[in-house]
Amino acid sequence: MDKHAQPPNAQSVSVHAQWLDLMTQTSSEAKAILSTVATRNAKRFAEIFFETLLSDPKARGVITQEMIDQRLQATMESWILRILSTWDPSKIEDLVAQQHQLGVMHGRMAIRIELVLQGARMIKRSVSQAIMNTGPADLLRIDAAATATGLIDLAVEIISTQYANEQDQANKTEESYRTFASTMNATLERAPAFSFVRMGKSISQKHDGRSP
Helix, strand or coil: CCHHHCCCHHHHHHHHHHHHHHHHHCCHHHHHHHHHHHHHHHHHHHHHHHHHHCCCHHHHCCCCHHHHHHHHHHHHHHHHHHHHHCCCHHHHHHHHHHHHHHHHHHHHHCCCHHHHHHHHHHHHHHHHHHHHCCCCCCHHHHHHHHHHHHHHHHHHHHHHHHHHHHHHHHHHHHHHHHHHHHHHHHHHHHHHHHHHHHHHHHHHHHHCCCCC
16 A cells, blocks of 8 residues: 555544444345446446546546546446445455545546546436436435445545645645755855855965965
């Protein structure tokens, strides 16, 4: 794991507990509906996410359709399936770690986090609609939709937090570089003056018959 992607202990415990609550409080029937919907519609949900992302000109400068077709589409589909169809509590730690890694990736690629949030919102809407399309809007499907929303919100919360941390680290690095560059520029600006002074002294000493 990337060292920048290590989650703070307090947040990790809190998120783990919330994730566990969603797993344990959701009925097995609702879990089955959600898993089926995710499996059947992961491709379309991922497409909706990237359609939202590519609506931004700056994002198109970072992510191309070719990148989506070759790798990112499959990665997003896998993310949707893991978030919406993993019910083993022992997998929560891995799920949380994955979200931190995604936050690092988005931060380093400088993808605007609001676009990620918009994409996630569109996925939640699409998932809820797909769940309701499986049958009457009864308590079972409402439970499944609420769980889907909660899981996606948790995942995006982790991604957003890590994104902010990554951006903060990048800003500090840039500021350190600017300080270093400014110091070096000031040194270089003084260097010629020092050289001319030394050269003048050397010439004067030679005329006087002294060694420099």
